[in-house]
Amino acid sequence: MGDPFGEGYVADGEHPVHEVTLSSFHLDATAVTNAAFATFVKNTDYVTDAERWGSSAVFHTAFTGDRSDVLTSVEGAGWWLAVRGACWRRPEGPGSSVGERANHPVVHVSWNDAQAYCQWAGKRLPTEAEWEFAARGGLEGARFPWGDELHDGRRWRLNIWQGRFPTHNTGEDGYLLTAPVKSYPPNGYGLWQMVGNIWEWCADWFSRETYQRGDAVGPTGPSQGASRVMRGGSYLCPDSYCYRYRVAARSSNTPESSSGNLGFRCANSAWCPHRDSAR
Numbered sequence: 001m002g003d004p005f006g007e008g009y010v011a012d013g014e015h016p017v018h019e020v021t022l023s024s025f026h027l028d029a030t031a032v033t034n035a036a037f038a039t040f041v042k043n044t045d046y047v048t049d050a051e052r053w054g055s056s057a058v059f060h061t062a063f064t065g066d067r068s069d070v071l072t073s074v075e076g077a078g079w080w081l082a083v084r085g086a087c088w089r090r091p092e093g094p095g096s097s098v099g100e101r102a103n104h105p106v107v108h109v110s111w112n113d114a115q116a117y118c119q120w121a122g123k124r125l126p127t128e129a130e131w132e133f134a135a136r137g138g139l140e141g142a143r144f145p146w147g148d149e150l151h152d153g154r155r156w157r158l159n160i161w162q163g164r165f166p167t168h169n170t171g172e173d174g175y176l177l178t179a180p181v182k183s184y185p186p187n188g189y190g191l192w193q194m195v196g197n198i199w200e201w202c203a204d205w206f207s208r209e210t211y212q213r214g215d216a217v218g219p220t221g222p223s224q225g226a227s228r229v230m231r232g233g234s235y236l237c238p239d240s241y242c243y244r245y246r247v248a249a250r251s252s253n254t255p256e257s258s259s260g261n262l263g264f265r266c267a268n269s270a271w272c273p274h275r276d277s278a279r
Contacts, residue, residue, distance in 0.1 A: 001132050002211060003248040004141045012250045013208030020129050021217045024270035027126055027134045030181035030192045031105035031200060031265045032117060034098045037088060040117050048088055049110040050258040056086040056108045057259035058093055059236060060166070062177055065093035079166035080259070091260050092177075103180045105198045105263040111228045111255035114201045114264040125203040126267035128210075128229045128250070129219045135194035135232070135247040137187025143246050145187035145194050157184050158196030160245050161238040177235060177260075195232045195245040199253075201264040202229040206252035227252035234261035 001020050008014030040046060050056035055071055060079045063070065074080035085094040088108045098104070109117075111125075118124050126134070137145045144150070144157070151157055156173035163170040174183070179197055186192045194200075204210075204221025206229045213219075221229065229252055233245030244251055253262070 001129060001248070003246070005143065007143075007243060007246065008249060009244075011208060012244075013211055014248050014250055016211055018211060018214070019216065020133075020219060022129055022133055023218060025126070025130050026268040026270055027130065027189075027191060028123075028265045028267070029186070029190055031198060031263050032109075032114075033103050033181055034088070034106045035102040037106040037109070037117065038102075040120050044116075044120060046113075046116055046120075048108065048113045048258070049256050050087040050108045053256075055082050055084050057081065057257075058083040058086045058091075059260055061169070062092045062260060064095035066095075069094055086260070087258075101178070101180075103182070104178045105181055107178065107198060107260050107263050108258045109201075109263055110258045111201050111253075113258070117264075118266050121266055123266035123268045125201055125264060127218075127220050128202045128204045128231065130267055131194075131200065131202050131231045132247060134189060134191055135187070137189045137191065137194075139188065143248075145191075145247060146185075158193065158245060159183065159235045160196045160233065161236055163238075165236075165238040165241050175235060179235070195247060196237070197235055198232070198261050198263040199230040199234050199251065200232045201262070202231055204229045206250070227254050230262065236261050 002017035003014035004017050057080045060081055069084040071082040083093045088106050090096050091107050135145055142148055159173050159175045159179040161169050162172040169176055182192050205225030206227045207222045237245050
């Protein structure tokens with residue numbers, strides 16, 4: 001785990017590079033989609049944190065609705081708007097809908113919401129170590145799930161920001177907002193879009209000192225904290241501002257937070273009959 005290129009942000013704690021041993025596990029091939037989340041909500045009548053709070057964070061160029069629905073902007077990051085009515089059903093605000101985006105990743109889900117979905121599905125969130133192992137797709141020490149180069153000169157391999165952030169996204173990769181969950185080739189483990197498109201929640205509490213603790217076997221992060229780990233970057237990441245679509249990159253947010261570029265995928269522990277019979 002960690003950043004072997006020295007490209008990470010100091011505050012994110014991507015160092016030192018260290019070896020970790022994990023037990024076998026399963027990870028969903030894609031992020032949870034709007035269609036899957038809708039089934040969960042229909043079956044449980046679940047209400048997300050964004051719906052209970054009455055607002056969520058929408059990127060300023062994506063906002064759709066009446067300006068009276070903009071409650072405030074985020075201090076120090078004015079391109080994020082707190083929008084009344086924004087939620088997983090209306091990701092760009094009251095004037096939007098996920099009606100045509102069944103196979104896009106669900107967004108505006110908090111860590112709490114992701115946990116609730118996982119419990120309903122009989123799964124769990126991946127640990128940060130599991131996420132990074134899976135994202136690497138079998139490549140050791142590479143920047144991205146496919147290697148070290150961002151693209152091959154002919155096509156983009158992920159959905160991120162191109163252009164002048166935060167005002168002009170050229171959409172060279174084919175998408176201005178989220179892309180369907182199977183829009184780009186999968187990695188060596190058959191996992192789709194582990195980087196770019198949306199941030200993905202992990203189970204762990206976040207600390208910039210996590211890697212200095214030296215947990216080498218099945219690390220699960222600190223026992224407590226103020227924010228939870230997010231991995232993978234999103235469609236809003238430019239290399240000039242948020243070079244966090246590398247497999248080693250880390251970030252975090254508070255468990256109740258939600259935004260138009262934040263979702264999740266599920267994991268599960270692998271059952272091994274040989275291991276169990278040996279106990």
